[in-house]
Structure formats: C-alpha cells, structure tokens
Amino acid sequence: MICSETILREDHDLISRIGVPMTFAKDEEIYGQGERADLVYRMISGTVRTSRFMADGRRPIGDFYYPGDVFGLETTGSHSMAAEALSDCVILAASRQAILAAGGEEELKDLMWDATVRDLESAREHLTLLVRKSASERVASFLLGLAQRRGETAVELAMGRQDMADYLGLTIETVSRMITQLQSSGVVEFESCRRFRVRDREALEDLAAA
Amino acid sequence: MICSETILREDHDLISRIGVPMTFAKDEEIYGQGERADLVYRMISGTVRTSRFMADGRRPIGDFYYPGDVFGLETTGSHSMAAEALSDCVILAASRQAILAAGGEEELKDLMWDATVRDLESAREHLTLLVRKSASERVASFLLGLAQRRGETAVELAMGRQDMADYLGLTIETVSRMITQLQSSGVVEFESCRRFRVRDREALEDLAAA
DNA sequence: CGCGTCATTGAATTCAATCAACTGCCGTGG
DNA sequence: CCACGGCAGTTGATTGAATTCAATGACGCG
Numbered sequence: 001m002i003c004s005e006t007i008l009r010e011d012h013d014l015i016s017r018i019g020v021p022m023t024f025a026k027d028e029e030i031y032g033q034g035e036r037a038d039l040v041y042r043m044i045s046g047t048v049r050t051s052r053f054m055a056d057g058r059r060p061i062g063d064f065y066y067p068g069d070v071f072g073l074e075t076t077g078s079h080s081m082a083a084e085a086l087s088d089c090v091i092l093a094a095s096r097q098a099i100l101a102a103g104g105e106e107e108l109k110d111l112m113w114d115a116t117v118r119d120l121e122s123a124r125e126h127l128t129l130l131v132r133k134s135a136s137e138r139v140a141s142f143l144l145g146l147a148q149r150r151g152e153t154a155v156e157l158a159m160g161r162q163d164m165a166d167y168l169g170l171t172i173e174t175v176s177r178m179i180t181q182l183q184s185s186g187v188v189e190f191e192s193c194r195r196f197r198v199r200d201r202e203a204l205e206d207l208a209a210a
Numbered sequence: 211m212i213c214s215e216t217i218l219r220e221d222h223d224l225i226s227r228i229g230v231p232m233t234f235a236k237d238e239e240i241y242g243q244g245e246r247a248d249l250v251y252r253m254i255s256g257t258v259r260t261s262r263f264m265a266d267g268r269r270p271i272g273d274f275y276y277p278g279d280v281f282g283l284e285t286t287g288s289h290s291m292a293a294e295a296l297s298d299c300v301i302l303a304a305s306r307q308a309i310l311a312a313g314g315e316e317e318l319k320d321l322m323w324d325a326t327v328r329d330l331e332s333a334r335e336h337l338t339l340l341v342r343k344s345a346s347e348r349v350a351s352f353l354l355g356l357a358q359r360r361g362e363t364a365v366e367l368a369m370g371r372q373d374m375a376d377y378l379g380l381t382i383e384t385v386s387r388m389i390t391q392l393q394s395s396g397v398v399e400f401e402s403c404r405r406f407r408v409r410d411r412e413a414l415e416d417l418a419a420a
Numbered sequence: 421c422g423c424g425t426c427a428t429t430g431a432a433t434t435c436a437a438t439c440a441a442c443t444g445c446c447g448t449g450g
Numbered sequence: 451c452c453a454c455g456g457c458a459g460t461t462g463a464t465t466g467a468a469t470t471c472a473a474t475g476a477c478g479c480g
Contacts, residue, residue, distance in 0.1 A: 052338070054338075054419075055419065056419060060337065060338050060341045060342065061341075062334070075327045075330065075331070080334075113323070113326075116323075116326055116327065116330060117285045117326065119330055120285065120326060120329055120330045120333060121285070123330060123333035123334060123337060124272075124290075124333060126337055127270065127333060127336060127337060127340070128262075128264075128270050130337070130340040130341060130379065131268075131270045131271075131340060131376075131379040132268045132270065132376075132379055134467080134468095135467075135468065160426070160427085161426075161427065161428095162426085166341075166342075169340065169341040169342055170468075170469090171468075171469060171470080172426085172427075172428095173427090173428080173429085173468085173469075173470080174467090174468055174469075175427095176427060176428055176429080177428085177429080177468090179427095179428095180428075180429085192477095193426080193427060193428090193476090193477090209265070209266060344435080344436090345435075345436065370458070370459090371458075371459065371460095372458090380436075380437090381436075381437060381438080382458090382459075382460095383436085383437075383438080383459090383460080383461085384435095384436055384437075385459095386459060386460055386461080387436090387460085387461080389459095389460095390460075390461085403458075403459060403460090
C-alpha cells in the first residue's frame with residue numbers, strides 16, 4: 001500500500017542523492033529537544049542516541065541508531081527528544097524543503113511512514129523488554145539484539161554502561177553485575193568492556209526469553 | 211502534509227458511514243494474536259484492551275482503547291496482539307475492502323497514519339512510565355492519565371487491578387497498596403474499587419512527576 | 421607518572437514480589 | 451431471606467532482587 005522497500009536502496013534514495021554529509025564528534029548534539037524538525041538524517045557511520053531529559057534528572061533513552069538508519073523525522077513539527085553522537089559519526093542530512101524541491105513529496109511521505117513504523121516497532125520491543133523482565137533477562141535481550149543486528153558473533157558496544165542502564169531501566173551497577181554473571185556462566189565473553197562475543201547463542205536466547 | 215483532522219469527524223468518516231455495528235460481551239475476543247488484520251474498528255462504547263500472550267504466561271498489555279478510538283490497523287498484515295472487550299462494547303467495524311470499494315483509499319491511508327502515530331505516542335508515554343519510575347509514580351501517572359483523558363474529576367476505571375498491574379509492570383498487590391497509600395494521603399478517593407475522584411490534582415501531578 | 425573517567429565489586433538497604441490470610445461483594449440456591 | 455461459595459480486592463509477613471552507598475580496579479590521556 002505504502003511502498004517501503006525501494007527508498008532504502010541507495011540509488012533511489014533522495015537523502016543519499018541530495019543529502020549533505022556532516023560529521024559529529026563523540027558527545028556532540030545533533031539536535032536538541034524541542035527544536036524544529038527541518039532536517040532528515042541518515043546514518044553513514046557511528047552511532048546516535050536519542051534521549052529526553054526529565055525534570056528529576058532521569059533520562060529515558062528513546063533509541064539507538066546505527067549505519068543505514070534514518071532518523072530525525074517527527075510526527076509533530078519539533079523534536080520530542082534530543083539526538084547525540086555516541087561516537088564520531090558521519091551523517092547525511094537533507095532538509096525537507098530540499099527533498100520537496102527535488103520532487104520528492106512521495107519519497108518524503110514514504111520516509112516518514114517507514115521511520116514511524118520502525119520507531120513504533122522499536123518502542124514495542126522496548127516495552128516488552130521493560131515490562132515484567134528481570135535484570136538478567138533485560139541485559140541478555142539487549143546483547144542478543146545487538147548480536148542479531150550484526151549477524152556476527154563478535155560485537156562492538158557503541159554505548160557505555162550508563163546508556164545501557166538508561167535504556168534497560170537499570171543502574172550501571174546492576175548492568176555490570178549481570179554482564180559479569182553472563183560471562184562467568186560462559187554465555188558471552190567480554191574481550192573488553194566495549195566488545196563481546198556470543199559463546200552460547202542458545203543459552204543467551206533462553207535467558208532473553210523473548 | 212498528511213491530513214489527520216478531518217477523518218475523525220463523524221460525517222466524513224468512512225468507518226462511521228460504512229461500518230457495521232458489532233457488540234461484544236465482556237471478556238469476548240475481538241481478534242486474536244496472529245490473525246489477519248482485515249477489519250478496522252472504531253469504539254462506540256465500552257473499553258478494549260490489546261495484549262500479547264508470552265510463552266511464560268506473562269501478558270504485556272499494549273493499550274487500552276476508549277470510545278472514539280480507532281484500532282485494529284496493523285503495519286504488517288496480521289495482528290501482533292489480541293484485542294478483548296474489557297466491558298460490554300459496541301464497535302463499528304469496516305473491512306479494508308469495503309473502505310477501498312467506497313473509494314476511500316486516501317482515507318484508509320490517513321486512518322493508518324493516524325492510528326500508527328497514536329500508537330507510537332502512546333507507546334512512548336508507556337515507556338517513560340516504565341523506565342525508572344517507582345510503583346507509586348506509575349500508579350499516580352496512570353490515574354492522572356485517565357483523569358485528564360476524561361476531564362472530569364470522577365473517573366470510572368474500565369479495567370480491574372490485574373489489567374492495571376500488567377500495564378504498569380507491577381503486581382496487583384502492589385497496585386492495591388499504592389492506591390491505598392494515595393487514598394490515605396488524601397490525593398484521590400475511591401468511591402468503589404472501580405471508581406475514583408481526584409481530590410488534589412497538584413499533589414497527584416507531583417507524584418506522577420512526568 | 422598521576423589524574424580523571426568508566427567499570428567492577430562488595431556490603432547494606434530498600435522496594436516490590438511473593439506467599440498467605442482475610443474482607444467485602446455479588447449471585448445462586450437452599 | 452439468609453447461607454454459601456466464588457471472585458476481586460485488600461492487608462500482612464516475609465523474601466528476594468535491584469538500588470544505593472562505598473571502595474577498588476582498569477584504562478586512556480595529558
């Protein structure tokens with residue numbers, strides 16, 4: 001009904017054609033909470049996190065975006081969350097006007113649709129992670145999710161423990177403990193604190209129980 | 211860009227024009243998890259809950275739908291969650307084919323868009339409720355949300371404690387305790403276990419801290 | 421090398437879950 | 451009409467998981 005495959009192929013993709021590459025340093029802000037959402041972004045390299053700051057200092061994380069992902073589109077006119085670079089990033093940016101000027105009205109609609117559907121699915125998955133799951137299940141699910149996104153057994157963690165903890169609704173200490181636990185039971189192996197390898201996928205899937 | 215207001219006005223609304231009223235008794239299933247999503251529904255009266263059954267018996271609740279709400283549209287072809295009537299319901303149902311046959315291609319797109327956006331917003335709100343919020347904050351947020359949806363101070367709870375608990379990621383006992391607590395601190399007053407009144411909105415907002 | 425940041429580990433505490441009993445409310449049927 | 455049973459909600463006691471507080475360890479960088 002609403003086409004969604006074609007636009008992600010590089011050639012047809014308007015963002016790729018008219019987008020301007022921008023680089024962001026680690027911890028740099030791409031856009032702030034409440035700013036007008038004029039630009040559309042596609043990740044080339046690096047990782048981005050969206051988050052919302054709350055009055056009491058708690059920081060619910062919306063999502064992580066990896067190479068290939070499109071983000072920055074909002075259903076309202078302004079950004080409900082801020083976006084920051086977790087690592088040095090290269091990102092293509094295209095303004096809505098430029099897309100429209102290039103005759104990409106349909107493409108923009110499709111882009112919005114795809115981004116919204118993706119966000120919804122991601123939010124749903126995130127929800128099932130948070131409702132009635134124990135700390136170890138959450139961490140296992142998270143690691144498993146990363147591993148299947150890559151396909152490889154060795155995975156680089158783009159984010160630090162604090163970001164994981166925020167995303168999982170836990171504290172860094174608990175995350176750390178669960179990781180240690182997963183490691184000592186031989187399910188995963190952390191080569192460094194930012195890089196791990198799945199040793200027993202079956203066991204990890206059982207622990208994730210999703 | 212994508213129109214969203216008009217379609218909810220009764221006259222223009224295709225669901226209202228061509229939809230067939232159906233009644234469901236309390237606890238009746240409207241559609242099951244995994245079924246094909248052929249019909250679009252609009253609530254007339256009553257309340258519906260969507261939920262997903264998991265292998266281990268845990269039941270994450272997707273959402274509650276109240277009169278006026280449209281539901282049943284999925285981004286994929288089949289229902290990712292089941293829908294059940296929380297109370298006796300009257301619901302208008304229209305098939306996708308009928309909508310298309312009535313020349314409502316655009317309307318259907320708009321309907322999908324609106325439903326998806328609404329679900330996304332709802333999921334985001336639900337997420338902030340579950341991440342790093344204490345039991346009392348969750349219950350307070352929930353009650354406050356219901357109260358503002360209605361506008362009135364006296365609110366009927368459509369769901370029992372178990373459904374609240376599932377939605378909030380708590381147990382019924384904890385929900386009950388928090389309600390008792392809110393009541394004894396004079397913030398809300400439960401006239402019966404399914405009906406409450408906000409006594410101190412300020413205090414409730416503070417407790418909800420959202 | 422020493423400092424700062426981030427991650428891990430340990431001990432104590434807190435909060436919500438669990439287990440278990442009890443209450444109130446309805447509907448049914450004696 | 452009241453007794454009974456069943457269900458939903460409340461309350462209490464205890465357990466257990468995750469947080470908090472505090473200290474230590476590992477790593478990168480000037």
